[in-house]
Amino acid sequence: MGRLLSSLLILGLIVSGCAPRGNNSPASVRDTWAPPEGQIRQVGDYEVIEGATKNDGLEVKFDKGTKSMSLTGPMTLKTYDTKKTIQLELNLAGTSDDKGYAVLKPVGSTGVVDLVVAAKATCLGVESDCSSNFVDIYVSYEDRIYHHQIEALEDTLAMPMEPKEADAANIDEDTTETGGQSQSDESGDDDHEDEHDEVLDMDETEGSYVGNVEKDLENILEVKPKPKAGTPNKEEPKKDQPKKEDPKKEVPAKPEKKPEVPPKKETPVKPEVPPKKEEPKKDIPKKDEPKKDVPKKDEPKKEEPKKEEPKKETPKVDDKDDDKDETPVVSAPPKFDMLSKLDQAVGPTGTVRLKNGTVVSGSLEHATDILSYQKAYPDTNFRVLRPDRKTYYGTIELAYLIAKMGKFTQAVVPSHTLRLGDLAKKKGGPLGSHKSHRNGLDADIAYYFKADKAMTGFSTALKGNKPIGDWMMAQQWKLFKYTVSSKFVDRIFIHPALKKSLCSYAQNQGEIGTDLAKETLRRLIPEVNHYNHFHLRIKCAKSQERCFQMAEPKAGTGC
Incomplete structure (x- = not known):
């Protein structure tokens, strides 16, 4: 007893x-x-x-x-x-x-x-x-x-994990992954295990939650915004003016004088109209005469643009990164507007150990099913490589950006699709050996290669710590610039050797001094485990109030 x-x-x-x-x-x-x-x-x-x-x-x-x-x-x-x-x-x-x-x-x-x-x-x-x-x-x-x-x-270690079935399935795939791959991607196909020792560019605990400060100040602190200098004086008269319109109602007594004016204006208007119409008629023939002389010089002009116009179509999408050319490619993605204000990402992107020993992990709620979107709208040109892993969930912003990147890929490399690896589980949380991918802001994406090979996984872009010739560096650079220009991107993790090559490429192209090139290189974070794919991480959107946003990357290109 x-x-x-x-x-x-x-x-x-x-x-x-x-x-x-x-x-x-x-x-x-x-x-x-x-x-x-x-x-x-x-x-x-x-x-x-x-x-x-x-x-x-x-x-x-x-x-x-x-x-x-x-x-x-x-x-x-x-x-x-x-x-x-x-x-x-x-x-x-x-x-x-x-x-x-x-x-x-x-x-x-x-x-x-x-x-x-x-x-x-x-x-x-x-x-x-x-x-x-x-x-x-x-x-x-x-x-x-x-x-x-x-x-x-x-401390999340003292809390129950996510559904055991999902975790068990992922653990099994993590340990037997190579055996389950097709023969076409035998080299470098461990796209999620290779992040086990991922090193970030800064302490992941540096950052803050999005929240909703503006709404809180109005509804909780109950204070009104401080008017900016000079604005109140201009705003008040705007409201006073309509009030002064009342005395203007006394003016209608003068309509008797006003009718006298229109007849005077009507008579000159009628004679003025015909001469204006006669003049252009005389001007047209004047222009017709020089046109007869011009064709002599038009003929050589036509010789120049013979087949140069189709050549100009290629730089449209890439070299100058004009939003005008790229926007119509991904304009109005289907059904995204209906889900624009979802609060999905919770906490940090990874598992974080605080200085006091507390361990916390991010999670995902009301997740966006990106595989279902792919099936419903195949023209978005992206493909989830391993749907059986059930790691194709994310926030609505991540889904939207992936759709834009897929469309852009179609324009830059028509024979390719944007190939996706792991994103997040339906409820987020720990995913295999990934250190991140917890809250729906991360996606692993394959590099571009000249021979697409219809791969079912990822392939390395390096040989002897140098980029292989099959890696499409110019097109990859264009994709990175386009993605960063969307303002969604927080960081893109790539191998140090690949970033070094992109730095040299931007320098040789004369782009290194442009704002977009500098911002793109700043957000390309060198990380040794990303040799066979790049890791896209987007920012917390304003609607993601519970999302923990990491501090901005360090200033400079890092080249």
Whole structure:
């Protein structure tokens, strides 16, 4: 009996120690990225100051039973204009709703005259669970608005994983992948395993959540945007003018004089019209006479454009990256507009270990089925290589960009399709040995080769750490420029040797100094494991409020 009681006691301690947080216990809190000093950021019509506040020990508590949440602790504010240092003791509370948000308002006074503070917590858990969340804190003081963002995260290692069937299927494919491939892609077909040791260009924890600052300021902090200098004086008269239209109603007494004017204008108008029509008639024959002389010189002109026009059609799509030529190719993608405001990407793109040891992973909700889109609209010219892996899900923005890239591929290399490897699982989360691909923002895509070979997988673009001749470097460069010009791209991971070649190519083409070339090279991140495919990662869209956006790549081309 004694042993039984001891066993039960130990079991109880183990269960309680592994139990997920949520019974009003404080979460591990850390700041998301902010500038080192106060900087003004334009958010819609609002001027918001970032980096002027400091977290001095804030705590976030959430009770799963009552869904109540609290934010307490000290925070320092350094005013932007007067440079005053104000010590705040926050005590905010609220309750999360069914949509996964909790508005937190002060409990009692803030202790500072004319200072207003409020916050909004955004839940990051499944089914609006707020055990993990991020909190946007807003302070209004001295006609200025300050913003501070923290995240309170639960260790995802203590939480159950995604559906076991899906994970088991992926694990099996990860371990037996080569044997399941066709003979056409035996070289370099481990497109997801080769990212096991992926090295990023910076700390993946550097960044912040998208949120909805503009809407929060209006509805939660309840402040109006500060009018810009000079605009109020112009806006007021605009509204006053219609009011002054009332006295204009007295003018209708003068219509008697107005009718006198039209008859005077009508008489000259009639005689003026015929001479104008007679003049062009005389002008036309004048132009006809020189036209008879011109054909003598038109004949040599016709000799020049004989077959040069079709040659000009090729640079249209590529060399100068004109949006005018490329836009009609992918204009109005079917049904994308209906899904333009989905909130799908949750958390970071990968599994991140914070400094305090907490491990968090991104996830995906209401995923876009990109394979179904491919089947419904084959003219988009992209193909999921391994549909049996069921890793063809992503955000609506990723699907849209892939469709545009597929169309562009068709224009640049008509014999090719855009071949896709892993994107994400339906609910995101860990995917095989990938370090990322968690929240629907990542896609593995095959390089261009002269011999398409109708491959079912990826092939290496390197031999002896140098690009092979079969790799279509010029067309690949055009695709990268086109993709980056869409403004969707966060990063594109490629092998260092391939980036070095693209740097040389851009230099030789005289493009290295152009804005698009510099921005493209900046976002091409060298990574040794991407020799047989490139890894596209897009930015968090404004509609993806729960998405964690990494800090921007370092400045410069990296060449």
